[in-house]
Amino acid sequence: MRVWLRHGLACVLGFGLMATGRAAKAAPLYCADRGIRTLHVAMYPFIPNVGDAAWRIAQAFEAGCPGLSLKITLNPDYYGTHGVLTEQADVYEVDSIFAQDVAARHKAQPIPASLDHDLGESFPFAEAISRPQGVRLGVPHWLCTNFLFLRKDLGAPPDTRDALARWFRAKAPQDRLLLDLAGVENLGEIDVSVLLARWGSAPAALAHLNDPAAQADVTQALRTLLSAEVPDTGRDPRFDLATGLYARLMARKQGGAYVGYSESLYTVLDETANGCRPDACVTADDIAVARMPFGPSSAPVVGWADMFMIDAGARGRTLRDATAFVRFMMQPATFRMILVPTDGTPPRYLLPATKALYSDPAMLKAAPLYAQLAPIIATAQAPSAVGLEAALQHAAVGVDRALGRE
Incomplete structure (x- = not known):
């Protein structure tokens, strides 16, 4: 996904965003582990109203992971010298233009099989680009084309x-x-x-x-x-x-x-x-x-994909939390939370990588142009x-x- 068409759409935050709220007891659980800990996610920063999206993500995920603080960083130099390829985090959201670079640097580990089996069907080009050098390193999240x-x-x-x-x-x-x-x-x-x-x-x-x-x-x-x-x-x-x-x-x-x-x-x-x-x-x-x-x-x-990748060094509880975060982000309810604001602002109209969402009634009611976008992105090559x-x-x-x- 290319930054130059996007960098003015979002308020880019160059610091860690720590959510402090906790949800009610009925909130779903996303993490099996307990105890005080932090998960660091280097999120793709160039989306509409990114600060609000990051806050909502952190609030919802922390509510389902007792003891966990979600640290989201939004790097304004994402494509630059100090960009995503030089960042150190537990989870990265990586533009597919860097997919082969991540693989060559051994920066990410293969996606756990348990997570791979839980994901909905994506578009062929996104599936292909998530496997640089033939290994599944990424989970496609957002797609884009002109x-x-x-x-x-x-x-x-x-x-x-x-x-x-x-x-x-x-x-x-x-x-x-x-x-x-x-x-x-x-x-x-x-x-x-x-x-x-x-x-x-x-x-x-x-x-x-x-x-x-x-x-x-x-x-x-x-x-x-x-x-x-x-x-x-x-x-x-x-x-x-x-x-x-x-x-x-x-x-x-x-x-x-x-x-x-x-x-x-x-x-x-x-x-x-x-x-x-x-x-x-x-x-x-x-x-x-x-x-x-x-x-x-x-x-x-031409199509691009922003993909979640898990740091090569993540092990044990960190790996389990990272896997839980990616699974949470790929749930239909999370996509709806991000894409269809309830505060009167316009839909963000980002393209989810999951095919089923383009026929989701709630999504189409709030953002009917998704029905016209899907057939075009389906023809993309990356x-x-x-x-x-x-x-x-x-x-x-x-x-x-x-x-x-x-």
């Missing part, structure tokens, strides 16, 4: 890149596309998305990442998409730095569509609820979801390689230079 979100009044979009660009160019400027092509980090993901659409598989896409001819094709593809954008938005670095701006612009009908992760819908709906005059912004009923075509209509999409994060950024530097500025 979707095309658009206003329904624009009609059904074409399903190929070039046709989509022509379709948007024929529209009024305020009804065109919003796509961040200014940040080098974001360009890395778009780059591999174009390559996957061209070559048909994640391994083939990565094989062409350093191919000058393939990168020239990527540059031309992005120029085509730039021609479809709201004028002066796609390559302006100020738009890239203002995280969430594209979603808020579409909420205000200052763009007909934008490209982003599913959880960016939280930003759209938050803007509508809290930043607009009545009837001035789009509502959930006004939004359609489509696959974002970076090439032919039959091309797969790039995987040691050093993939650095490789994508290196390729993106060349594309950024070739594109120049608007």
Whole structure:
């Protein structure tokens, strides 16, 4: 899961979060052990309203684990020099871009068989990426890909890149596309998305990442998409730095569509609820979801997964608590607690890795767009390689230079 589309969506906390509340006697038990102890979880920090989510998780899990204090850390440098690969915790939530790095560093241990048997069915690409080097090291939690979100009044979009660009160019400027092509980090993901659409598989896409001819094709593809954008938005670095701006612009009908992760819908709906005059912004009923075509209509999409991994050194009670935590996080009730707030805020619209949740009545009632998101993420393929994060950024530097500025 890529940080550059997400880092403004959450309040990132750089310290341990300790929950102190205890639930009533009727709370379910998650841990078999007793006694005073701490479990340290390095949680993925870039989700909407992350502080609230972490607090709810800690409150609920501690209530079912007598004597346990859950320490949740949210590393703002998750993808940086002091990121998740250098952290020390009992449980890590790892972006799949680092899956092979974790395996190569022997940072995580195989998922206990007792936990593996308790998990619901996930999507094929998530299952595959959770087994770097053939060993089940991760439990997929959240999934993501770049979707095309658009206003329904624009009609059904074409399903190929070039046709989509022509379709948007024929529209009024305020009804065109919003796509961040200014940040080098974001360009890395778009780059591999174009390559996957061209070559048909994640391994083939990565094989062409350093191919000058393939990168020239990527540059031309992005120029085509730039021609479809709201004028002066796609390559302006100020738009890239203002995280969430594209979603808020579409909420205000200052763009007909934008490209982003599913959880960016939280930003759209938050803007509508809290930043607009009545009837001035789009509502959930006004939004359609489509696959974002970076090439032919039959091309797969790039998918990422955030996975729970258990530290290689966890043993005894710590291992049992870590296993209990992952099992707790993968329960349908926990997903509902995180995704469907009861305080009037919008649904977070993160993509759960468990297939059954996309037909869950409570989820669909609160967040009906899940029904449109599921078929698209089901087609995803996940790039995987040691050093993939650095490789994508290196390729993106060349594309950024070739594109120049608007």
